[in-house]
Amino acid sequence: MATAFQKVYTQISQITKATVSLKAKGVGYDELATINGKLAQVVKIMGDDVTLQVFEGTGGIPTNAEVVFLGKAPSLKVSDQLAGRFFNAYGAPIDGGPEIEGKEVEIGGPSVNPVRRKQPSELIATGIAGIDLNNTLVSGQKIPFFADPDQPFNEVMAMVAMRAKADKIILGGMGMTNDDYYFFRNTFAGAGALDRIISFINTTEDPAVERLLIPDMALTAAEYFAVEKNEKVLVLLTDMSSYADSLSIVSNRMDQIPSKDSMPGSLYSDLAKIYEKAVQFPESVGGGSITIIAVTTLSGGDITHAVPDNTGYITEGQLYLRRDSDVGKVIVDPFRSLSRLKQLVAGKKTRKDHSQVMNAAIRLYADAANAKTKLENGFDLTDYDNRCLDFAKDYAEHLLAIDVNLNTEEMLDVTWELFRKYYKIEEVNIKKEFTDIYWK
């Protein structure tokens, strides 16, 4: 691998599970190297002592391994040829196709100047009322699903991706099971959408540390299409908890003091650097956009764990899935789910009554939850309580369930219908301006 001008080092002074140290000169921070062909990256320089993080682990590396520094940070070759292809964490094809030709770009590049961004304002319709009605998505947004591992988040995400009108869909799979990888592949192929899809995949069979490259690879490709081609790009990242696990492995091996939940103290910044790549560009720079939909798996629904907690502070909302035992379906939980950008489109790109109807329905659904508690505690229910319970069932069945596929106008009409069916006009607390029109 070494060319004539590259110096080959053969004296490794220290090997840990993830890192290798040696004496070397003229090495740049973040630079890539190969150690007996295995890719590694410079993570620490102290005088002549250079520490390298070996992505696939240090197993089998001898103290006299050949170390060659490549003089560049991890990079990806970008061009239109990326479309329709599957790659590993290093950006090398895994679908048997040819190598990509194109401009070589370092991954994890600089941030967009905030004054060069545009406020997102384009609605992404998914047909799922739990999303479109209650937690409307907007292009340029970043939002994760918070879900336990047994919930059908990958299915919902694939459905959203297929229905959203994106020019490119980029899938970053981290610690994905082989089965899920094939699920995505088959779904994309089945929808005839393969030519719009680019995938960077690290499965559970691949080394864990390699995952750290996946989001940056996916987003470097996304930036190419959004900036150079002015396209609307949707990036799917699953699962970011696996990514964070890899961060903690590396920081642990580097003897860093862990903060909450054994995660590195820099977790917030590490995650923010990824999620903040979501952007809407103004027309003056082509009007492209990057929207990120991610998955953060929870352990037993615990959102106070450092990964979901930090994620929640970075992303523009979060979506929760929950099985509703009353209707026997998976629903988008209206209480804890939130899309922070919804007010940019609700009532502006959708019908004017959108916000008020949404809030009223959720408030009544909350009243139903209270009534349910009363019922479980053995108290008598009032007429209002009973009406709330009936409303909640209909609301979950016809609107919150993930198998709903309506446009927003229909969603609003269905909600008004349910209001009229179960409530008196003063119980819904909606502005007169709207009840005058829709309370018929």
Add this chain to the structure above:
Amino acid sequence: MTKGTVSGVVSNMVTLRVDGPVQQGEICYIKTGGDRLMAEVIKVVGQDAYVQVFESTRGLKVGSEAEFTGHMLEIQLGPGMLSHNYDGLQNDLDKMEGVFLKRGEYTNPLDEERLWDFTPIVQLGDKVQESDWLGEVEENHQPLKIMAPFQLKGTATVKYIAPAGQYKIHDMIAMLETEQGEQIKVDMVQHWPVKFAMTNYTEKPRPFKLLETGVRTIDTFNPIVEGGTGFIPGPFGTGKTVLQHAISKQAEADIVIIAACGERANEVVEIFTEFPELIDPHTGRKLMERTIIIANTSNMPVAAREASVYTAMTMAEYYRSMGLRVLLMADSTSRWAQALREMSNRMEELPGPDAFPMDLGALISNFYGRAGYVYLRNGKVGSVTFLGTVSPAGGNLKEPVTENTKKVARCFYGLEQDRADKKRYPAVNPIDSYSKYLEYPEFAEYIKNHINDRWIPKVLALKTRMQRGKEIAEQINILGDDGVPVEYHVTFWKSEVIDFVILQQDAFDEIDAVTPLSRQEEILDLVTDICEHDFAFDNFLDVVDFFKKLINVCKQMNYSAYQSEQYNSYVQQIKDMIK
């Protein structure tokens, strides 16, 4: 100047071998591949200076050269900062080229070519001290003072003062002669190291003037004052940023500085987009005219995040020395604390609680201490009101940043997950939140003179009712609707009236979003009348029915333009209902 060479790199912490003296906090520039990377000294051991680099260190090599500047991190202060968008190091973001932030690109925060209409204040022969007002220019309708250099020692005599006319910021507008006979040329620009507090005032009394924000749960229930401090902790999704934006839009301040510290870029974009369109409710001018944004979003370099809050505070103090009322908002101070933690970790310091550095508490209290209402040497007053948000890990308020902030901030606006889930916005918990200013006799005196002497007793009575309402709700939950007397339901529903009519406010409704003080006074009176009315009901179902109707009318009132026909008719309806 001292020079250094790079001897080690770990992420953004770089070790430099230096050839001369360096000071703690000194700024240096490291050269790498044509870029100059700004860095700050954070530790010195023998000949090794440890610096934190404000940029990405990718590609940095051992042996790269660094030049020290001889000064700490400082910013330039002068006319021309209003309406501008800066990063944490005061680079003008609009002057940067390209879509992406380029490493090593530093831009001038001030416009050197713009002409300002200058009017002198002092006369030849006047004696002045540091920060004394020499003259005035106007920017966006704000009278900005041109002051004697902040670094001036002792008294100096005015030897020259420019006549009224147009000048650029670097033109000489005065010549001062010190007691030692040294001649000092004065232009419109000051420099100040951001980590040091400005103490150019004679006294910092307890603040007492209500700062109107138009947010009812603040103004009526837990008021903040000019020069006061407050903080807003809350789990994600409870509306910290929406509340902060509402305050920054509506507060009665001359200058508003927003430090977006380690938060989402789109939130800053929202300000860029909306503020130039929105109108300041107090002056009728564009909001952007009085606003400065310091944007160091979460994806921008971590070290500059720490600097950003200090940069913002220094600007606020600068305007305060001109006798202006400044409101400073920082979102979020937790991100600043995390930046400190990342660095402390890289320096391998022994960690304090939750791996934060041991001096976190001291840093937070020093920072909040820089806010305040002050008397200037010329008898004028100025103020820096500071409101910070805190993003507690896991929403748990027993964490170091929240605890340390609670010790110093005088107002506490605790956002609550449960209220947010129920869409009771703003989700400020009415029972745990407090404003210490309500207890200040100075404040009571002010309210008595400017509103009336019934205001504070009424507010306190409503607070007690909220507490009682919560207790009864718990009892009803345990005993059931029939298990408590009907009067209990009445008391509970009275607390719901307070909640729905005063505390809850629709930040996205044009009218409800901002409630002027006079309107708040009327609502307070009305709600007090409802609460003090004796109702007689036969059973709890009638109670629920009645109060739901009443609340509905009250909400329609809140949505109607003040004193419009509609508004008056709703008020009348409410009065009829409690006859």
